[in-house]
Amino acid sequence: MRGVSDELYITTDDGTKGHHGFVTDIIKKLLEGGTKIDRVVAIGPPVMMRSVAGVTRPFNVKTIVSLNSIMVDGTGMCGACRVLVGNETKFACVDGPEFDAHLVDFTLLMNRLAMYQPEEKLAVEKHKCKREGCTC
Secondary structure, eight states: OOOGOOOOEETTTTTSSEESSSSSHHHOOOOOOOOOEEEEEEEEEHHHHHHHHHHHHHGGGEEEEEEEOOOSSSSSOOTTTEEEEEEEEEEHHHHHEETTTTOOOOOHHHHHHTTTTHHHHHHHHHHHHHHHTTTO
8 A cells, every 4th residue: 555655544443553543533633634635545344434434425535445245256146245336236246346435335235244244153163163173
């Protein structure tokens, strides 16, 4: 990111790197202070990307998010990575994963991601069991 950005701000919830706090704290402070921002690229959990979009929208700052929706086959045929962007169905694996944050339906995205949480938890447990050599 440093290679393609004039300025790079890193924030972490726990303060281990960069600003200790929320990414929206930095963006809001810069925008309210009159700093001209041409583009924001937000990569992280959907709830964070939704918050970033909420902060940048009133300032008309182009905001790109990289969606981490479920991807199975990478061709768009299975539909697992389906997202709604600007009221159009898109497939993150072929149309993205980067999209205009102000057009993404984050509620639908987060609901779809939540559908797979039981399977994700089971997969983690199976991997952990195999790694530790136990029989599951």
